Amino acid sequence: MSSSEQLIASGQKLLINNYGRAPIVMSRGAGCLLWDSDGNRYLDMTAGIAVCILGHGHPGLAAAIAAQAGRLHHTSNLYYIEAQILLAEALAKRAFAGKIFFCNSGAEANEAALKLARRYQAVVRGKPNRVEFISFESSFHGRTMGALSVTGQAKYRQGFGPLLPEVRFIPFGDAEAARGAISERTCAVIAEPIQAEGGINLPPPGYLQELRRLCSERGALLILDEVQTGVGRTGTFYAFEKEAMVPDIVTLAKGLAGGVPMGAMLASLEVERAFEPGTHASTFGGNPLASAAALYIQQAIDEMDLLGHCQEIGAHLGSALARLAERRRPKTRGTRGRGLLQGLVLDGDATPVVKKARDRGLLLSVAGGQVVRFAPPLVVSRDAIDEAVAILDTVLAEG
Ligand SMILES: Cc1ncc(COP(=O)(O)O)c(C=O)c1O
CATH class of the missing domain: 3.40.640.10 (Type I PLP-dependent aspartate aminotransferase-like (Major domain))
Structure with a gap:
């Protein structure tokens, strides 16, 4: 198995440069967690850009795919x-x-x-x-x-x-x-x-x-x-x-x-x-x-009543972000969203904040330049949301 540096160097040589990729090779996942090939853990609030609604490595989904692939x-x-x-x-x-x-x-x-x-x-x-x-x-x-x-x-x-x-x-x-x-x-x-x-x-x-x-x-x-x-x-x-x-x-x-x-x-x-x-x-x-x-x-x-869960956890995320936005003014301007598509609106470019969060093991994405987007798996727990919001709070507090 190549080291992550070797893989990234090879990727930079061979892949067309149309993505602004972080220098990370993701290697496995479970629920809302991902691990890169160096063993670092990430809390994933992006879900592959609003895709992995059951999170990563879901055994039921994996089994359904495997069964169909075999047939x-x-x-x-x-x-x-x-x-x-x-x-x-x-x-x-x-x-x-x-x-x-x-x-x-x-x-x-x-x-x-x-x-x-x-x-x-x-x-x-x-x-x-x-x-x-x-x-x-x-x-x-x-x-x-x-x-x-x-x-x-x-x-x-x-x-x-x-x-x-x-x-x-x-x-x-x-x-x-x-x-x-x-x-x-x-x-x-x-x-x-x-x-x-x-x-x-x-x-x-x-x-x-x-x-x-x-x-x-x-x-x-x-x-x-x-x-x-x-x-x-x-x-x-x-x-x-x-x-x-x-x-x-x-x-x-x-x-x-x-x-x-x-x-x-x-x-x-x-x-x-x-x-x-x-x-x-x-x-x-x-x-x-x-x-x-x-x-x-x-x-x-x-x-799994994912719609009910999404409403409940989405409301929890929305209010946690609203409190964070209050606490970190004037760096923040408010929040907006519905369910588990929520954004924290910043007073400037969201890219450096998303990058610092990633360095602390939290994956987020940018929407519309100034908005930090949360679009986690729909199975996300309250604890995972609280952990994510706490990391983001630390990032904003640091400046
Ligand atoms: C609303 C909307 N429409 C279309 C697309 C394009 O989807 P895809 O990247 O699967 O082509 C996206 C992707 O982000 C989207 O958010």
Whole structure:
């Protein structure tokens, strides 16, 4: 086995330099803990960027993956796949009724959503001029060309043009701007229910309902990107469940298979008709391995009451962070979030704070530049939260 220095040196030589990686090689995990290859322990409040909802090394998930791998791990979508259908049945019991397309990532799910929306307007409704996408400043939808085109942060788009034309960005949470923008040219509005990467930005109460109303009134589709907020992260399976509205299309990924790559696009029965055989596809989409993992996750959410746990521990985290924010003013500006997607807003760049926390064995991530993001496994305990907040407090106290 190579030493971590050797591995990092080799990685720097061979891997394209598109990530700002910490000089750590993670080697194993259990629950909310990770150990690097030098044996250092880390308390993980990132869960692989809101992915590992059952934590690391979960024996039940590992067994489900191993059992499926030993039986049949890939066949393609030329045939029906048992685990994929069982998963679809489980998802159909959640708060969105419709049909499902499975893929491998959040960006890919959003690509499918954008394509489905365009084809629905052009082919089903016979409105080929309805091509415009409306998205939001500070949004994040992924790195493929289509998803990037509707991502409302210039730093991610820079140098990649020309991107999709006919995309308009409006301020998130501003109902007046939405009323002015959605028109007879709008194909779809794409929004995160809570902007995650952009800084954990919650819209004002009633805003998503107003977007829904405007889209229905004006013939545009509403796509909700629940790639980060979905699968229980905010205390309900979908974040939109809190808002008394339902989108036309919803996208999922991250927590869906607990860390096995998987994305999904769900569309209403009215809209899904726009895809017919041959119009869209993905070789690995919903393959037996990912589907078996995601099916296990669906069962675990119910059997472990993960939604109730997320609400309870999320409230605990929210109030612990609020107290911390009070204590460490003026370095902090407050907190925001829902469930186990919570942020501590700093008075400056969050990157040095996240780095110092990592040096003390606490893994956090940055959202929107000035926000320290907590997105731990949904199985996280109160004790783990208290330990994490205490480490962050020490880091902030040090300056
Ligand atoms: C809301 C949202 N949409 C899309 C994506 C892209 O997902 P992926 O990295 O799986 O392509 C992300 C990733 O952070 C996200 O947070």
